[in-house]
Amino acid sequence: MTVYDISALLYLVSAVLFIFSIRGLSSPETARQGNMLGIIGMAIAAGTTLFLVKDFLDPATLGLIAGGIVIGGGIGALLAQRAPMTAMPQMVGMFNALGGMASMLAGLAAFFAPAAFGLLNAEGLISPRSLVEMSLSVTIGAITFSGSVIAALKLNGSIPGKPILLPLRHILNLLIFLGLIGLTVALAMSDGAQSGGGMLLIWIACLALVAGITLVIPIGGADMPVVISMLNSYSGWAAAALGFTLSNFALIVVGAIVGASGAILSYIMCRAMNRSFISVIAGGFGASDGAAAAHGGGADDRPVKIGSADDAAFILKNSAKVIIVPGYGMAVAQAQHALKEMGDKLKAEGVEVLYAIHPVAGRMPGHMNVLLAEAQVPYDEIFEMDDINSQFKQADVAFVIGANDVTNPGAKDDPTSPIYGMPVLEVWNAGTVMFVKRSLASGYAGVQNELFFNDNTMMLLADAKKMAEDIVKAL
Amino acid sequence: MKSIYAFLVAAIVAMPAFAAEGSGGQVDPMIFRIAVFVLAAFVGYYVVWSVTPALHTPLMSVTNAISGVVVVGAIIAAAASALGDAGPEVAQKVWIAKWLGAASIGFAAVNIFGGFLVTNRMLGMYKKKERPAPKADD
Numbered sequence A: 001m002t003v004y005d006i007s008a009l010l011y012l013v014s015a016v017l018f019i020f021s022i023r024g025l026s027s028p029e030t031a032r033q034g035n036m037l038g039i040i041g042m043a044i045a046a047g048t049t050l051f052l053v054k055d056f057l058d059p060a061t062l063g064l065i066a067g068g069i070v071i072g073g074g075i076g077a078l079l080a081q082r083a084p085m086t087a088m089p090q091m092v093g094m095f096n097a098l099g100g101m102a103s104m105l106a107g108l109a110a111f112f113a114p115a116a117f118g119l120l121n122a123e124g125l126i127s128p129r130s131l132v133e134m135s136l137s138v139t140i141g142a143i144t145f146s147g148s149v150i151a152a153l154k155l156n157g158s159i160p161g162k163p164i165l166l167p168l169r170h171i172l173n174l175l176i177f178l179g180l181i182g183l184t185v186a187l188a189m190s191d192g193a194q195s196g197g198g199m200l201l202i203w204i205a206c207l208a209l210v211a212g213i214t215l216v217i218p219i220g221g222a223d224m225p226v227v228i229s230m231l232n233s234y235s236g237w238a239a240a241a242l243g244f245t246l247s248n249f250a251l252i253v254v255g256a257i258v259g260a261s262g263a264i265l266s267y268i269m270c271r272a273m274n275r276s277f278i279s280v281i282a283g284g285f286g287a288s289d290g291a292a293a294a295h296g297g298g299a300d301d302r303p304v305k306i307g308s309a310d311d312a313a314f315i316l317k318n319s320a321k322v323i324i325v326p327g328y329g330m331a332v333a334q335a336q337h338a339l340k341e342m343g344d345k346l347k348a349e350g351v352e353v354l355y356a357i358h359p360v361a362g363r364m365p366g367h368m369n370v371l372l373a374e375a376q377v378p379y380d381e382i383f384e385m386d387d388i389n390s391q392f393k394q395a396d397v398a399f400v401i402g403a404n405d406v407t408n409p410g411a412k413d414d415p416t417s418p419i420y421g422m423p424v425l426e427v428w429n430a431g432t433v434m435f436v437k438r439s440l441a442s443g444y445a446g447v448q449n450e451l452f453f454n455d456n457t458m459m460l461l462a463d464a465k466k467m468a469e470d471i472v473k474a475l
Numbered sequence B: 001m002k003s004i005y006a007f008l009v010a011a012i013v014a015m016p017a018f019a020a021e022g023s024g025g026q027v028d029p030m031i032f033r034i035a036v037f038v039l040a041a042f043v044g045y046y047v048v049w050s051v052t053p054a055l056h057t058p059l060m061s062v063t064n065a066i067s068g069v070v071v072v073g074a075i076i077a078a079a080a081s082a083l084g085d086a087g088p089e090v091a092q093k094v095w096i097a098k099w100l101g102a103a104s105i106g107f108a109a110v111n112i113f114g115g116f117l118v119t120n121r122m123l124g125m126y127k128k129k130e131r132p133a134p135k136a137d138d
Helices: A003-026 A028-052 A059-082 A085-112 A128-156 A169-188 A195-216 A221-246 A249-273 A277-282 A290-296 A309-317 A328-333 A336-348 A367-374 A385-394 A464-474 B002-022 B029-049 B053-078 B088-123
Strands: A321-326 A352-357 A382-384 A397-401 A432-437 A457-461
Touching: A003 A028, A003 A249, A003 B029, A003 B053, A028 B053, A028 B088, A059 B053, A059 B088, A085 A128, A085 A195, A085 A221, A085 A367, A085 B053, A085 B088, A128 A169, A128 A195, A128 A221, A169 A195, A221 A249, A221 A277, A221 B029, A221 B053, A249 A277, A249 B029, A249 B053, A309 A336, A309 A397, A309 A432, A309 A457, A309 A464, A321 A336, A321 A367, A321 A385, A328 A336, A328 A367, A328 A464, A336 A352, A336 A367, A336 A464, A352 A367, A352 A385, A367 B053, A382 A385, A382 B053, A397 A464, A432 A464, B053 B088
Parallel strands: A321 A352, A321 A397, A352 A382, A397 A432, A432 A457
Antiparallel strands: none
């Protein structure tokens, strides 16, 4: 066995550890242990690489490597400590961007120093196959980077979440795509030896950066959970492409797994919104309020029952079973702690309190669960949609806080509704439905919710946090 | 289900052995890379479906962290050197690669440290019911 064989086996060990790190997430009890295995895997992968290049570690090189790790690691550690849980979606978006960027830069570097990557053939040239692989890691990395930056900015509210529709965007995207293929073919035929090859690869990078922007900018804020999962997937494919260049098992395996992970999450999100992946990517959803306004138009003057915190507290206290349905509004208002306090008070009164979470509640997969976990709600009181839908019938109160579309009965029984067919939480089966909302406005999808006008619905119009606190006081 | 990916993991682990055994210079190593990639995608598929939806956010942050393994490529780039009789043009290109590598290490390090630490922080919040509450539903 040569040193290369041993290092290949070590990379394999780290790949297996990464698989176990994800496997650990099948239950909150094993998750932290899994995370630890992931860290060990990363240490093995990085350590093996450092060992392989040990003969080239002159002071300048060591400075570059240590500098990158210290600066990058320091920034990462700081972000990880400081970021509030409500900001997790944009944080993950930014991490996706950096992952894409790292793949892109490493792909470019492989072109400039092919000898170090062992990519030169007998004639001292880079093989066309390697050039295509480089182009792939640069292209996917660049699209991931710019697309994720746009997505993170949208999630952060730095740029409007509304879709920005460029004229002729489908044709534009097609042209960019064809351009990327053309440039890659040109690169593959260029031998990579001439400086012209370098320019081609830089052009590919620039064009792919533009593609990332034009791909994400027309997609509206409501579809961001899909986009962020999709870009997560891309960051994996970019790593896999780099793995092919390096013929490194750790990279190929990680890339394939991260790619699969993001793809599955996008699928789950799409299914939960009853939208096809293609229609999400095509963008424009929620662009105009025209259709929605026409749909719910004129309905707003129907009478609704508006309650106070005291009314709500009275009903809640006298219930046997309360199901709380949190949504993004709760996250925005930072109401999770007040909500948890309310739940505790109710439990002290002997009320059974459960939480119901729709897959697309929040701005990323699992976002609500993290926020409730932060507020120290035990995870065994929190249920997924399919597990709790049958229980609304036995519940006295469904307490909907900051959610709307995910409870809309129109999705079940109104074929003309834009969200018809989307799986929803059947809160209307509960004895009383309480909606904590700031106004009677329609939800993110721009669709009127017929539940507001039901006899057994009580609207609690206030900021989610303030209302939860007022109810706590009244209890 | 468990046995399926136990098998797949075993298949991937055993792959290089088969590669060494059967190749005899006949099969392009590229085929083995593709095989590893495809099988790993299957492993990923089954492992990710086994993740509980409550942990989908930590799943995304931990995949951010482990995709930081591109640091492997970045380190190789940063450690590139112009060997032997390379001319000044090659030396210049190598320095471009070294700086690109250093930047890549930096970005990957943000992902690795940030990703694992934030995942750990999140997972630390997931708590079970403290006291054995009266058995409720079902």
